[in-house]
Amino acid sequence: MTTVIVAGAGLAGLVAARHLARLGLDVQMFEREDEVGGRVRTRRKDGFVLDRGFQVLFTAYPAARRELDYDDLDLRRFAPGAVLAHPGERSVLADPVRDPSTVFGSMANREVRLGDKLRTLRLRRKLARTPNSEIFSGEDEAIEEYLRERGFSDAFRENFAGPFYGGITLDRPLSTSKKVFEFTFKMLSTGDIAVPANGMGEIAEQLARKARVAGATIQVGDGVSAVEPNGDEVNVEVGGETLTADAAVVATDPKSARELSDVESIPTHALGCVTQYFSHAEPLDVGNRLLLNVGDDAPNEVVPLSSVAPEYAPDDRELLSATFLGTPDDSDAELAETVERTLREWYPERTFPDLERVHTDRIEFAQFAQPPGIFDRLPGNRTHEKSVYLAGEYTEASSLNAAMESGRKAALAVYGDLR
Known part of the structure; x- marks a missing residue:
């Protein structure tokens, strides 16, 4: 044989x-x-389900649909969109096409202009008709340049695209190939973000x-x-x-x-990140949406994992993840202090007295860099x-x-x- x-x-x-x-x-x-x-990979510690860094599955991925049994994975799904967080202010920017109940709130969101929202809908329609093979062929440029040439405002790039796609590409300045943006944008427009109930x-x-x-x-x-x-x-x-x-x-x-x-x-040019896991008793008020740090990238995003997948934490605790882009030299304790300070700024009405660090993952090679031209x-x-x-x-x-x-x-x- x-x-x-x-x-x-x-x-x-x-x-x-x-x-x-x-x-x-x-x-x-x-x-x-x-x-x-x-x-x-996933580990379990003190009743918590801890993936190796913050990872998710895009359910529209063609290869995932072919190779995986989604029913067997028992997927837990994020709500479309995100919460944009400033000190003292949080606002929902959702996908009104996929979640019609958010149409008025999303249209009224001041972080992203109305013109940007209309451009997003046009881009959505265009990419829905574009074959994946076509997305990864032809000329290339950085995401930042791609968005600017299509009329997206500085506010859109800084308040949403930077932190959101920074979390996907580990590149908040948006210097990654626009082909990555187009493919992931299409996947997000046609499917969900999810995690298996038992971890990635x-x-x-x-x-x-x-x-x-x-x-x-x-x-x-x-x-x-x-x-x-x-x-x-x-x-x-x-x-x-x-x-x-x-x-x-x-x-x-x-x-x-x-x-x-x-x-x-x-x-072999690596992009890294650091993800910290925390537990606390009183859940955040964002449901199953992630929080994007509009102000800076420390941390880039905070995710209420057990609000999305209750199996990730004991019944009396909420599990949060906070991800820093790159490989900061700060100690685990110093990064945890930054996360707590950021949460206090976002939620000045709360004190987070029981916030406990559960685990820290330092991942030196989370992705390989994907600058324009890499796919050739x-x-x-x-x-x-x-x-x-x-x-x-x-x-x-x-x-x-x-x-x-x-x-x-x-x-x-x-x-x-x-x-």
């Missing part, structure tokens, strides 16, 4: 393993960590179950240390042992993937070695959708070549 070794059990690797096994190949997967998921790690667990059912074997705690092509085969070193296969799929993190595959075009430079799933393939978001874009799409394409490339 044709044998394929998959190095890395992140989303891309898991999807690749499942498709390869379903196509009748003997698939062996190795993961150096003690659990699957890569960056999409359940996405990886579901993919692992599907891969095993298809026939793949998954071994955690043993990582691939070398991938060496050998004629029509490939030698793979795992735990001091050399295994021989017909093909290897490198599905590790970008830095490791570059080292294993010797593909220099794999992007990304590698494909095939490498210069005919027995070595790539599966990772870095062949598509930096997103959960891209990771799963890359895994499927890698599997099809392997199967097509070996067949």
Whole structure:
């Protein structure tokens, strides 16, 4: 039987393993960590569900719709829009198309001008008719320039687009490719933002179950240390042992993937973030919407996670996450003080006496940078070695959708070549 070794059990690797096994190949997967998921993992602590940094699923993602069972994930959904927060002032900017009950409040919101709201509706209609393949082709420019050229005001860019898309791209100045903006804008216009009831790690667990059912074997705690092509085969070193296969799929993190595959075009310029989790007794008044920091990026956003997914916290506590962009040098305690001070400024009528820091995640590589032109430079799933393939978001874009799409394409490339 044709044998394929998959190095890395992140989303891309898991999807690749499942498709390869379903196509009748003997698939062996190795993961150096003690659990699957890569960056999409969840831990539990004192009754709280803590994802590895603030992560969400866009339910309109095409690859997610194809690969995942949403009913099994038991999704908990955010309300469309966000709360824009200043010291002493909070206002809702929602999506009146998807939530008609907010039409009057959103139209009256002073943070974003009426002209911007009308431009948003026109852009929504335009992108709804634009194929995803067309979005990622053609000329490119930064999001900030893209919005300015289309007449969006400084207020829109600073009060909404900066903090909201800063949370998505980890780039509040909006220097990321406009193709990322158009794709995510389309996804947000046609679907929901959601998290599984048991945490984002359940996405990886579901993919692992599907891969095993298809026939793949998954071994955690043993990582691939070398991938060496050998004629029509490939030698793979795992735990001091050399295994021989017909093909290897490198599905590790970008830095490791570059080292294993010797593909220099794999992007390794990292964007990081720090997410802190807090608990307190009295829920915020924003329901299941996130709070955007209009004033500055410290923190960029605060999210009432257990208001969205009650399973994330014990019944008598609310779980909040607060995310700082980049990798600040401040200590965990100093960042927590900043979060508490910000909440007090947003809610001067409250004191937050029982706010407790639960956990801090410092993630140095949360995404790879996606400046204008990046999509013309990304590698494909095939490498210069005919027995070595790539599966990772870095062949598509930096997103959960891209990771799963890359895994499927890698599997099809392997199967097509070996067949």
